[in-house]
Amino acid sequence: MRALWLFLAMALCAVVIGVSAVAYGHAYNTRMEQARSALFTFSDAVYSAGDPERGESVARAAGCIACHTDTENGGALLAGGVELDSPFGTFVSPNITSDRFSGIGSWTVDMLAQALLNGRRPDGKHYWPAFPYTAYAVMQRQDIADLFAWLQSTDPIQEASPEHELRIPELARVGLGLWKTLYVPVDYQPDRFSGRGEYLVEGPAHCAECHARRDLFGGVADRQLSGNSRGPEGASVPAITAVALRDWTIKDLEFFLEIGMTPEGDFTGGHMAAVIEQGTAHLSSADRQAMAAYLKSPANGGFE
Amino acid sequence: MLGLLVMLVVSQAIAHTGASGIVKQRMDAMGVLGDHARIVGDMLKRKTAFDNDAVEMAAQAFIEHGEQIPALFPDTAASRTGSETEALPAIWTEWDDFVALATRFTEDSKALATIASEINTGEQSDEEKSRVVRTAFFRASRSCSGCHERFRLEQE
Numbered sequence: 001m002r003a004l005w006l007f008l009a010m011a012l013c014a015v016v017i018g019v020s021a022v023a024y025g026h027a028y029n030t031r032m033e034q035a036r037s038a039l040f041t042f043s044d045a046v047y048s049a050g051d052p053e054r055g056e057s058v059a060r061a062a063g064c065i066a067c068h069t070d071t072e073n074g075g076a077l078l079a080g081g082v083e084l085d086s087p088f089g090t091f092v093s094p095n096i097t098s099d100r101f102s103g104i105g106s107w108t109v110d111m112l113a114q115a116l117l118n119g120r121r122p123d124g125k126h127y128w129p130a131f132p133y134t135a136y137a138v139m140q141r142q143d144i145a146d147l148f149a150w151l152q153s154t155d156p157i158q159e160a161s162p163e164h165e166l167r168i169p170e171l172a173r174v175g176l177g178l179w180k181t182l183y184v185p186v187d188y189q190p191d192r193f194s195g196r197g198e199y200l201v202e203g204p205a206h207c208a209e210c211h212a213r214r215d216l217f218g219g220v221a222d223r224q225l226s227g228n229s230r231g232p233e234g235a236s237v238p239a240i241t242a243v244a245l246r247d248w249t250i251k252d253l254e255f256f257l258e259i260g261m262t263p264e265g266d267f268t269g270g271h272m273a274a275v276i277e278q279g280t281a282h283l284s285s286a287d288r289q290a291m292a293a294y295l296k297s298p299a300n301g302g303f304e
Numbered sequence: 305m306l307g308l309l310v311m312l313v314v315s316q317a318i319a320h321t322g323a324s325g326i327v328k329q330r331m332d333a334m335g336v337l338g339d340h341a342r343i344v345g346d347m348l349k350r351k352t353a354f355d356n357d358a359v360e361m362a363a364q365a366f367i368e369h370g371e372q373i374p375a376l377f378p379d380t381a382a383s384r385t386g387s388e389t390e391a392l393p394a395i396w397t398e399w400d401d402f403v404a405l406a407t408r409f410t411e412d413s414k415a416l417a418t419i420a421s422e423i424n425t426g427e428q429s430d431e432e433k434s435r436v437v438r439t440a441f442f443r444a445s446r447s448c449s450g451c452h453e454r455f456r457l458e459q460e
Contacts, residue, residue: 072454235458251349259442260449265342267445269452277449 025177028186029118036117036188050109055150057283058143062136062204066271066278068093078103079157084130084232088218089166091130099156109148116144117188119180126176128164134183134220135206140190143204183219197294200287201225205280210237210271224301235270241301253292254285327386330376333369340365341445348438354430356420359437363417366444370410374403390457402455409447416440 059065070081079102080095097103104112111122119126119133127133193199201207202223210232211225227239238244245253252263257280260268268276280288294300323331340362346352347359377383379396395402419440423433452458 249349249351251351255345255349259445261341261345261445263342263345265338265340265345267341267448267452268458269449269454269456270458272458273449273453277446277453 021178022174025175025179025181028181029177032180032184032186033118033120035186036113050145050147050149052146052150052153055146055148055153057287058147058204059150060279060282061200061287062139062147063206063275063279064096064147066274068096069278071274071278076155076157076159078151078154079159080161085234086130086218086232088128088168089164091128091164091166092162094161095157095159096151097157098152098154099158102158102160103156104151105156107148109145112148112151113144119176119184126173126180128166128173128176129179129183129219132206132209135203135209137184137188138190138192138199138203140199179217179219182217182221194299195290195294196287197290197292197297198299200291201294201300205291207240211240225295226301232271240295242296242298243301245295248296250289250292250296253295254288257281257283257288257291258285323386323388325386326376326378326380326383327389327391330391331388333372333376336365337369337448341448344437344441348434348441354434354437356424356433359420359441360417360424363413363420363444366413367410367417370406370413373406373409377402390459392455392457395455398454402451405447405451409444409451412440412444412447416444
């Protein structure tokens with residue numbers, strides 16, 4: 001009899017904790033999304049003001065092409081199919097071409113803003129954070145409007161997105177509401193940066209996703225760019241704090257972001273090669289210079 | 305010039321001490337390439353003065369190496385799994401792609417050599433010469449990262 005009471009009490013506790021956690025996650029997400037709500041009244045005015053040419057540069061900085069184009073296998077621009085191995089299984093990037101059925105051609109700019117800033121799909125579900133919305137959460141309105149204009153101008157490719165092959169159940173997606181409370185800032189602060197370089201590095205370019213350590217729950221809690229011994233694909237990713245880069249000049253970094261060559265004359269491979277080739281190589285030299293200058297500044301973690 | 309040679313010899317001597325045989329041979333070859341790339345890169349970054357002779361030497365080294373690449377990666381046990389090797393098995397499972405990258409590198413390096421010898425006799429300013437070399441060097445170098453991206457083990 002005592003055992004039964006004990007069991008019931010424990011079961012009740014578990015239910016209370018579970019419900020509270022979900023409620024807490026829900027409340028947090030509501031607050032977070034309200035903080036960005038100004039964006040979701042994006043009217044047609046902003047939509048039509050989007051500049052596709054600038055938008056391509058946003059896409060390059062944000063790594064959209066490197067992740068959503070299967071260059072190695074000759075895949076079409078933004079048609080998806082790139083695999084990303086992680087401890088949670090293999091994520092496969094979806095088609096984000098302007099195709100209305102396979103891609104995101106039927107999206108509004110608000111839906112894109114929801115995805116980037118809040119990590120929410122148009123159907124209201126949470127994205128798996130393989131899509132780096134914890135970094136995109138600070139993206140500026142104009143960048144999103146421009147990116148939207150460019151995405152909509154790309155060739156529509158009718159090619160269904162492949163499924164992820166995950167080791168965690170689909171049901172775990174619900175728990176992402178709680179996960180976001182740890183990693184997505186509640187306030188929308190796109191102007192909190194010292195300048196363009198810091199904004200690009202911390203925001204769209206999402207350097208911390210690979211160059212910072214992940215914690216127990218698979219998120220980047222401490223955004224210091226002090227490297228990650230267990231990066232994507234099991235490779236070790238170097239530290240890129242100002243101290244770690246002490247032997248690099250700003251010019252060296254700019255050159256690296258343009259063609260992938262280190263000061264010693266070696267050429268990078270792995271994911272970084274794609275980040276450069278599909279991304280930073282196409283940025284304006286002013287943007288590369290800004291990123292390099294920020295990485296070398298004391299603001300970028302003076303300690304190792 | 306002498307400084308350059310000393311640098312090449314020294315960097316070969318200290319690099320890749322744990323490797324031997326074919327692995328050491330190709331790592332040393334890559335090291336030489338890196339030295340040349342660094343010298344040209346430093347010019348383009350304006351760390352050093354523009355020096356067309358050094359560009360021509362680099363282009364010659366790139367061409368020779370590009371032609372050697374397939375032979376430096378034989379499909380043998382020592383080549384596949386030798387100590388210290390960073391060569392990925394994809395080299396041998398996707399051999400045609402691997403060779404195509406090496407060929408493209410050789411061709412792009414020949415174009416760099418042609419440009420370097422053309423401007424050697426031309427009357428452009430160093431500034432202008434540097435600009436044409438930059439374009440040709442970037443073109444040749446895309447095969448370096450392109451190849452490392454798929455075929456080299458990345459480690460810190």
